[in-house]
Amino acid sequence: MPQQPQTRIQQLCEEINQHNKNYYVHDNPTIPDAEYDRLMRELQALEKEYPELQTPDSPTLRVGAEPLKEFGQVQHQIPMLSLDNIFDDAGVEDFDRKIREGLDREQVEYVAEPKLDGLSVSVRYENGIFVEGATRGDGSKGERITENIRTINTVPLKLEGNIIPDVVEVRGEVVIRKDDFEKLNHTRAEAGENLFANPRNAAAGSLRQLDSRITATRPLTFFPFGLGEVSEYISGSHWEILQQIASWGFTPSSAVKQVTGAEELKQYCAQMIEQRNSLDYEIDGVVYKLDDINAREELGMTSRAPRWAIAHKLPAQEELTIVESIEASVGRTGVITPVANLKPVNIGGVMVSRATLHNQSEVDRKDVREGDTVIVRRAGDVIPEVVSVVIDKRQPGAQSWKLPEQCPVCGSPAERVEGEAALKCTGGINCPAQRVGAIIHFVSRNAMDIDGLGDKLVEQLSEQNMISIAADLYDLTAEQLAGMERMGEKSAANTISAIEKSKDSTLPRFIYALGIPQVGQQTAKQLAQHFTSLENLRTATEEHLLEVDDVGPIVAQAIIKFFADELNQQNILRLLASGIKWPAIEKNDTNQGHLFTGKTVVLTGTLSSMGRSECKEKLEALGAKVSG
Numbered sequence: 001m002p003q004q005p006q007t008r009i010q011q012l013c014e015e016i017n018q019h020n021k022n023y024y025v026h027d028n029p030t031i032p033d034a035e036y037d038r039l040m041r042e043l044q045a046l047e048k049e050y051p052e053l054q055t056p057d058s059p060t061l062r063v064g065a066e067p068l069k070e071f072g073q074v075q076h077q078i079p080m081l082s083l084d085n086i087f088d089d090a091g092v093e094d095f096d097r098k099i100r101e102g103l104d105r106e107q108v109e110y111v112a113e114p115k116l117d118g119l120s121v122s123v124r125y126e127n128g129i130f131v132e133g134a135t136r137g138d139g140s141k142g143e144r145i146t147e148n149i150r151t152i153n154t155v156p157l158k159l160e161g162n163i164i165p166d167v168v169e170v171r172g173e174v175v176i177r178k179d180d181f182e183k184l185n186h187t188r189a190e191a192g193e194n195l196f197a198n199p200r201n202a203a204a205g206s207l208r209q210l211d212s213r214i215t216a217t218r219p220l221t222f223f224p225f226g227l228g229e230v231s232e233y234i235s236g237s238h239w240e241i242l243q244q245i246a247s248w249g250f251t252p253s254s255a256v257k258q259v260t261g262a263e264e265l266k267q268y269c270a271q272m273i274e275q276r277n278s279l280d281y282e283i284d285g286v287v288y289k290l291d292d293i294n295a296r297e298e299l300g301m302t303s304r305a306p307r308w309a310i311a312h313k314l315p316a317q318e319e320l321t322i323v324e325s326i327e328a329s330v331g332r333t334g335v336i337t338p339v340a341n342l343k344p345v346n347i348g349g350v351m352v353s354r355a356t357l358h359n360q361s362e363v364d365r366k367d368v369r370e371g372d373t374v375i376v377r378r379a380g381d382v383i384p385e386v387v388s389v390v391i392d393k394r395q396p397g398a399q400s401w402k403l404p405e406q407c408p409v410c411g412s413p414a415e416r417v418e419g420e421a422a423l424k425c426t427g428g429i430n431c432p433a434q435r436v437g438a439i440i441h442f443v444s445r446n447a448m449d450i451d452g453l454g455d456k457l458v459e460q461l462s463e464q465n466m467i468s469i470a471a472d473l474y475d476l477t478a479e480q481l482a483g484m485e486r487m488g489e490k491s492a493a494n495t496i497s498a499i500e501k502s503k504d505s506t507l508p509r510f511i512y513a514l515g516i517p518q519v520g521q522q523t524a525k526q527l528a529q530h531f532t533s534l535e536n537l538r539t540a541t542e543e544h545l546l547e548v549d550d551v552g553p554i555v556a557q558a559i560i561k562f563f564a565d566e567l568n569q570q571n572i573l574r575l576l577a578s579g580i581k582w583p584a585i586e587k588n589d590t591n592q593g594h595l596f597t598g599k600t601v602v603l604t605g606t607l608s609s610m611g612r613s614e615c616k617e618k619l620e621a622l623g624a625k626v627s628g
Contacts, residue, residue: 060304112259121135130156287310323368330409367389414426523550
């Protein structure tokens with residue numbers, strides 16, 4: 001049975017908000033742009049179909065994430081909005097058509113420019129003097145990074161020329177050029193320091209240093225792309241505004257071009273794809289903006305993006321290299337994935353040495369063998385994958401490759417997941433490769449919500465044999481944590497406090513936290529409501545499990561198998577013995593006439609006595625269907 005729209009929308013909102021935080025706050029994106037775009041498009045489609053389910057904090061209404069607390073905040077008088085995306089020529093034609101129809105014109109002029117892969121900032125001048133610099137942040141307010149911006153040579157500290165407004169904000173992208181990036185990494189390698197993964201991460205990390213002296217040592221370049229707040233009229237043409245910005249002492253990208261109509265937009269994109277590798281900076285797309293400033297006012301904007309501009313994402317980059325070996329890698333959920341170890345190759349400025357082969361079916365379909373010459377693509381410019389094999393270059397005697405029948409880590413039998421192409425280790429948390437993943441899931445926000453126990457700390461604790469199952473967390477002491485890397489006494493005490501706080505939970509959260517295969521948040525809620533206690537669930541038969549909505553034979557068998565595992569049983573007993581508890585649940589029976597049974601409750605605004613998430617859980621426990 002497909003997921004309920006409300007549940008899926010909630011999941012997408014939580015996932016996208018976390019990815020926004022990873023990207024904009026931590027400068028550490030964990031998924032490719034293409035996957036983020038897919039999640040956003042899915043959410044936009046669902047909210048369009050079910051507008052009543054759109055919440056005020058939906059990421060479709062936002063741009064990025066909150067600024068770091070270490071920096072002061074700057075309120076953008078003119079919001080720094082994000083841009084909607086298109087991916088092909090049809091998208092270009094549709095964008096041009098909507099502009100022409102909205103303005104009732106036969107033809108429209110645009111300014112096309114490369115979409116630089118860096119960090120967007122705004123630099124403010126008063127009476128021609130640089131006074132403030134800020135990141136885009138969440139679009140309405142950003143981080144004050146004035147002293148760091150001051151170190152960038154391509155940002156003039158005093159504007160040149162005679163036509164200078166009393167107040168003007170120049171907006172643009174801070175990047176590190178390809179040659180400068182290579183020199184920077186070479187210097188770091190000689191000094192024994194960690195290398196940056198790519199120019200974007202290097203630029204963002206450099207610009208958001210708390211010590212501006214560090215920023216000053218980094219080869220940052222600022223490329224302007226427009227204006228924010230301005231006290232005087234400059235021009236009605238974006239193209240002319242860029243010329244004026246250049247006259248003040250800035251250096252716009254030489255690839256910016258004035259074009260007319262959809263055909264010239266498509267020609268510009270094709271030109272950028274052709275020149276991509278020869279450009280001296282990284283780009284991940286091109287941007288089209290309506291040139292007529294006054295006409296922009298007619299078209300307006302959505303709460304997230306202007307209607308007069310669009311970002312055209314470029315295709316992923318590909319390179320040839322050689323598969324030196326293929327190995328079976330065990331993921332955190334036990335899925336065994338074939339991974340190609342490659343002869344290192346530079347793809348889009350990143351050295352790639354490993355690429356996923358997804359599963360055995362994909363290995364067979366593409367017929368990838370050790371020693372093969374292959375085309376490798378960085379999907380979304382992040383995750384490398386093998387696209388295809390160059391058969392003509394295959395060496396004689398190359399053998400087909402097969403996944404092992406046993407887990408390469410723990411030796412447990414490997415079984416194919418029913419209905420899927422994946423092969424999975426049956427060892428569960430007996431397998432060292434799965435233990436860390438199980439614990440990371442257990443402490444996650446939607447599970448036990450233990451703040452301070454991030455992925456890296458959990459991995460460190462596991463590596464030092466301080467934890468092997470989730471129950472071990474409740475035996476940790478502040479003294480033990482204080483000895484971990486980057487963990488002081490105060491942080492250790494806060495983490496222990498968070499672990500203690502997590503003991504007051506709910507049954508749906510605890511069931512979800514256990515990491516039972518096939519059991520997500522919604523299924524965990526339904527199981528809790530149906531069985532009302534953990535003991536009833538642990539002893540349930542397949543027949544009883546099938547009475548629960550969304551639970552089919554595969555899910556039922558996964559639940560039974562999970563609770564039958566001896567190590568899982570020990571883990572649960574120790575967790576309960578540690579003091580984890582939750583309020584009793586009354587079985588939801590419409591005949592009992594609960595106050596909220598069969599009713600939908602809408603939550604909006606700020607609640608005075610509890611968070612919305614906690615309130616939602618309490619209402620659902622009383623039979624309510626909760627909506628935003």
